[in-house]
Amino acid sequence: SMVDKGNHRHFMLKEIYEQPDAISHTASHYLDLANGKVKLPSKLPFDFKSLNRLTISACGTAYYAGLVAKYWFEKYARLPVEVDVASEFRYREPPMDAGGLALFISQSGETADTLAALRYCKENGQHIASIVNAQESTIARESDIVFPILCGPEISVASTKATTAQLSVLASLAIAAGRQRGHISEAQEFELVDMLAKLPGAITKALGSEEKIDQISHKLSKAKDVLYLGRGSLFPIAMEGALKLKEITYIHAEGYASGELKHGPIALIDETLPVVVVAPSDDLFDKTISNMHEVAARGGKIILITDEAGAKSVGDDVDEIIIVPDAHEFVMPIICAIPVQLLAYYTAVFMGTDVDQPRNLAKSVTVE
Numbered sequence: 001s002m003v004d005k006g007n008h009r010h011f012m013l014k015e016i017y018e019q020p021d022a023i024s025h026t027a028s029h030y031l032d033l034a035n036g037k038v039k040l041p042s043k044l045p046f047d048f049k050s051l052n053r054l055t056i057s058a059c060g061t062a063y064y065a066g067l068v069a070k071y072w073f074e075k076y077a078r079l080p081v082e083v084d085v086a087s088e089f090r091y092r093e094p095p096m097d098a099g100g101l102a103l104f105i106s107q108s109g110e111t112a113d114t115l116a117a118l119r120y121c122k123e124n125g126q127h128i129a130s131i132v133n134a135q136e137s138t139i140a141r142e143s144d145i146v147f148p149i150l151c152g153p154e155i156s157v158a159s160t161k162a163t164t165a166q167l168s169v170l171a172s173l174a175i176a177a178g179r180q181r182g183h184i185s186e187a188q189e190f191e192l193v194d195m196l197a198k199l200p201g202a203i204t205k206a207l208g209s210e211e212k213i214d215q216i217s218h219k220l221s222k223a224k225d226v227l228y229l230g231r232g233s234l235f236p237i238a239m240e241g242a243l244k245l246k247e248i249t250y251i252h253a254e255g256y257a258s259g260e261l262k263h264g265p266i267a268l269i270d271e272t273l274p275v276v277v278v279a280p281s282d283d284l285f286d287k288t289i290s291n292m293h294e295v296a297a298r299g300g301k302i303i304l305i306t307d308e309a310g311a312k313s314v315g316d317d318v319d320e321i322i323i324v325p326d327a328h329e330f331v332m333p334i335i336c337a338i339p340v341q342l343l344a345y346y347t348a349v350f351m352g353t354d355v356d357q358p359r360n361l362a363k364s365v366t367v368e
């Protein structure tokens, strides 16, 4: 067939490795690298400048990509964003002012709930935009504008390259929105575009930690539950890490906002509960250090995903450190997606589960 595993043991690993290429392909479509600008593939049927609200709906991993995008659109474009899982959105009868923008994210373009949410938004006078990989799909057909993901076919049920490529499309759109709304200068656009252009290299570096992650996964495989923590745009990556782990290892995992630790999950902490903390050294890193201290003080075992500076400033509260390359906070969610994928992958391989076809799950969920 056109798509085979090549020398890889699983499609999931092949697709994890394809990410630098997939993202540079996406970047070449959305970025004018010579001029340091975002270039949108076609003329927009809406105007970011006059929008009051962006509504994003999606399912599964694509929903977490939407949550990351909320941080980007709100911070860089000052555009209020609502994100919901499509299965909730479609039934809760959300009021919508005509002329708003509704954005749907779907690898397959066939997810039943996402399609139903799209149709609801269309009936309610929204402009319909979608970010899809399958260009012939129903969601693509029913959209006013499609932003293709361009990562090539994804076979593994657990999404990897489609997720990071979706994120790079969303990041490009957030920059474009910020420019059109007057919150990003030409010079800032140049810098942000440059960060996206450097992503393939950063992702290649992040993939370099796989041996370390393989070792850590042996310990993780013994856990009954795993807690993932993150703040800001890394909070959705913590949830994504937890989703990946439960999908392919069947270990129960939960993603939590670091600041919510004290409002519930701290009750679970003991020496049997590994805590994966996704925390590059940003402005809020000190707060995360104190969260980790609370975990360590209760015997919790911490696996920290951070950059060099973060690794230097944590004390001995941490059990294991996975280093990601230094980068601006804007692109950190895309970079930190890599170690959480690898952690789930190697844990599943060590446990001997069916990595590409986990039980009870389907790649594309076309029924409710």
Ligand code: G6P
Pocket (backbone or CB within 6 Å): 059, 060, 061, 062, 105, 106, 107, 108, 109, 110, 111, 114, 157, 158, 159, 361, 362, 363, 364, 365
């Ligand atoms: C299924 C898949 C997930 C995927 C979700 C949404 O649950 O197992 O990997 O994230 O559907 O799929 P979509 O094709 O809409 O992105």
